[in-house]
Amino acid sequence: xxxxxxxxxxxxxxxxxxxxxxxxxxxxxxxxxxxxxxxxxxxxxxxxxxxxxxxxxxxxxxxxxxxxxxxxxxxxxxxxxxxxxxxxxxxxxxxxxxxxxxxxxxxxxxxxxxxxxxxxxxxxxxxxxxxxxxxxxxxxxxxxxxxxxxxxxxxxxxxxxxxxxxxxxxxxxxxxxxxxxxxxxxxxxxxxxxxxxxxxxxxxxxxxxxxxxxxxxxxxxxxxxxxxxxxxxxxxxxxxxxxxxxxxxxxxxxxxxxxxxxxxxxxxxxxxxxxxxxxxxx
Amino acid sequence: xxxxxxxxxxxxxxxxxxxxxxxxxxxxxxxxxxxxxxxxxxxxxxxxxxxxxxxxxxxxxxxxxxxxxxxxxxxxxxxxxxxxxxxxxxxxxxxxxxxxxxxxxxxxxxxxxxxxxxxxxxxxxxxxxxxxxxxxxxxxxxxxxxxx
Numbered sequence: 001x002x003x004x005x006x007x008x009x010x011x012x013x014x015x016x017x018x019x020x021x022x023x024x025x026x027x028x029x030x031x032x033x034x035x036x037x038x039x040x041x042x043x044x045x046x047x048x049x050x051x052x053x054x055x056x057x058x059x060x061x062x063x064x065x066x067x068x069x070x071x072x073x074x075x076x077x078x079x080x081x082x083x084x085x086x087x088x089x090x091x092x093x094x095x096x097x098x099x100x101x102x103x104x105x106x107x108x109x110x111x112x113x114x115x116x117x118x119x120x121x122x123x124x125x126x127x128x129x130x131x132x133x134x135x136x137x138x139x140x141x142x143x144x145x146x147x148x149x150x151x152x153x154x155x156x157x158x159x160x161x162x163x164x165x166x167x168x169x170x171x172x173x174x175x176x177x178x179x180x181x182x183x184x185x186x187x188x189x190x191x192x193x194x195x196x197x198x199x200x201x202x203x204x205x206x207x208x209x210x211x212x213x214x215x216x217x218x219x220x221x222x223x224x225x226x227x228x229x230x231x232x233x234x235x236x237x238x239x240x241x242x243x244x245x246x247x248x249x250x251x252x253x254x255x256x257x258x259x260x261x262x263x264x265x266x267x268x269x270x271x272x273x274x275x276x277x278x279x280x281x282x
Numbered sequence: 283x284x285x286x287x288x289x290x291x292x293x294x295x296x297x298x299x300x301x302x303x304x305x306x307x308x309x310x311x312x313x314x315x316x317x318x319x320x321x322x323x324x325x326x327x328x329x330x331x332x333x334x335x336x337x338x339x340x341x342x343x344x345x346x347x348x349x350x351x352x353x354x355x356x357x358x359x360x361x362x363x364x365x366x367x368x369x370x371x372x373x374x375x376x377x378x379x380x381x382x383x384x385x386x387x388x389x390x391x392x393x394x395x396x397x398x399x400x401x402x403x404x405x406x407x408x409x410x411x412x413x414x415x416x417x418x419x420x421x422x423x424x425x426x427x428x429x430x
Contacts, residue, residue, distance in 0.1 A: 033364060035311060035365050035368065036362065038308075038309075038364070039312070039315070039361070039362075052304070052401060088362070
């Protein structure tokens, strides 16, 4: 039985329940459905909206370091806080938010294993009361680009046949679809994948109850099936970088790969660029 | 283009959204999500007889009936999908009891008129537009009209 490389990045729902009033901890909910938090959330949890808060509203990019620091400080989150992220859809968006926080240098970031659904399934308390954490000064650092890949790096990776993990569904990977099954088309002109990429749909890293699979299972998935080797320099991508931030989290913290980058431009950039190579299986 | 005006109730709701700021818009959307009635008991057990709106990211079911020339919708949207539920709630309140021709006159770019394109992702907006499209198609079929 292999252990997770960095088991401290995962906390249980029970741990969160015990630390609701811990002044050194801040709990952050980040969901795909941006109204979900307002329907009911973990007591004292802070909402972070990936779309309207973390992303710049003009340029396709994240808000800059200064804006990020102001946003986070105003929510009452300090540099020394232990942050626990959770959210809907197996912590998909929680991992995305965590990735952005890591890019801006937050030290102690963790995920509540099982996410929002597990908390609810266990009948734990929800509230619609907003937390009233006093604003603090937050100093963001970075951005740490060792965890973020841009298109040229993805292209270099592809040309050098270094490992790329495409975490989209098999239909998107093969080029049959340009969007997720059951999801509407979101504007990629070409279907397929970056040449050389291996397909490991992100959701395969999660067990039926929404918690992460065991280290053994994850190793079998990424090293057995997808042929990664421990310590590989990996770039993960999906459609806009959200699903792949989940895989980035798994490879970095649960399997302990030191060089994993998330290509957030992902297929909505690659599938629209003129002249870049594409592989199709259909 | 039809000369028929689209339902006044819906026009009123859209107007309110237009005048609100982003935060208020989300609050109003949430209110519509919370306020939408659950399916009547006889439909709850017969959801498979309803039409599924596949374009939405969550399981959304729709049924339309006509009574005395007016269209009545039944919508089922999970409570865990408040954004979709909110938009469905707006259409439910705004279109229920209207005549088919008025429903068909509803503009397709509702979310843009409401300013929702500033707060929701393109992915969601397409699902919402699809829901309106299906509700209009139902109205057309029930009203017995050919393509307008």
